[in-house]
Amino acid sequence: MADDNGRWPLHVAVFNDDVRKLSHLLRKHDVSVKDKHGNTALHLAVMLGRKECVQLLLAHGAPVKVKNSLGWSPLAEAISYGDRQTISSLVRKFRQQAREQMEERRPNLVAALEKMGDFYMELKWDFQSWVPLVSRILPSDICRIHKSGPNIRLDTTLVDFSDMRWERGDISFIFRGDEIPQNSLSVLDNKLMVYQRVRYEETEMEIEDEVDLLMSTDILAAQMSTKSISFNRAQSGWIFREDRKETVAGQYESDLYTINGLVLESRKRREHLSNDDLQKNKALMESFTKGSMQAFDQNGEPVRRASLEPPPRTSCCWDDYINAEPNEYPNLGREMVYKESSKSFRATVAMSSEFPLTVEMLLNVLEVIAPFKHFSKLRDFVALKLPAGFPVKIDIPILPTVTAKITFQHFEFREKISKSCFEIPSDYVEDPMRFPEL
Known part of the structure; x- marks a missing residue:
């Protein structure tokens, strides 16, 4: 491969630790280019411990979220290497790039919401499990969504759902497309009568807390693989087979499809632990989830995780x-300690041509409420190339042992929705830490 040095000059400069070059x-070169292994120059800089190269690449906008062919991001490799300053720099740049990408999409998103008719919609969530007795204790919820102009309000009783733990309550999520970004997203706890603006930028302490958490826990990568996904018409009958149809929510005539080839791939690394x-690990995760640090020094300052000893320099x-x-x-870099697992799922979806909303409209609505993890999973699914129609009922995996049935059980266009629906009540008090993960 005589031309390889010319194909990836940034990578060669990083490998040689030639900061000036x-x-x-x-x-004049694209900082996001990947080599034959899927690594960007930033991947290599992090794995090789080239700290000056890392800072230079970040200053030129090197993407932090991008993954190599093995599925690992520069941040994952930085955690493995264990240098705190590098991890902190990557976390900051990741947050900055996420904000910038959202701001790039925001004008088009607000314009798309403005073009839609105003409506009220109900989604029913039923969580189920193949594990005996688990389904009995899993939650269900009816989410109510109001949309008026560029504004959206979601009312739900399911505050959070992850790792077989959930929090119930009376929560409202409000997006104001006509507000400045810093004030556009708010979450209301209607029981405690408090609200929290979804933070546009993290504080220095929040960044450092996240770095401590990343350095102290497993490097996790989980994704739903759709490489071999296929949609097949569900059929009924023993002798005379025919395509199944179903009337969803008593009014939407739908075609039923089975979805094969969905695979949940989970990977875990812990060579840095x-x-x-x-x-x-477990106690630390719980303390961070509750928004509290595990340890403080005699001056009341949080005890931060120190950098690890660097791994042996590679002879490669x-x-x-x-x-x-x-x-x-x-x-x-550091010798990898790695474990992976995969689980195949069979899902179903009911597609209807009679539902008044389009898939594109739904994706715009779901992008706004993506901070809720289960809605983010729904958006990922709807973004697949679905059969014709609208997915009025879906069975999709949420966790390795849990599936969710989502039913669009009510929809109506409304000419007038009260403006007060999208305002924070005057008697609510601001609590910036009510929802630590938002």
């Missing part, structure tokens, strides 16, 4: 790396 090359860390040179078979290059 890298700075020169960044003026000691045996003591593993024992403390650029030619060894780039000439290796794809994804089989020598180890560049």
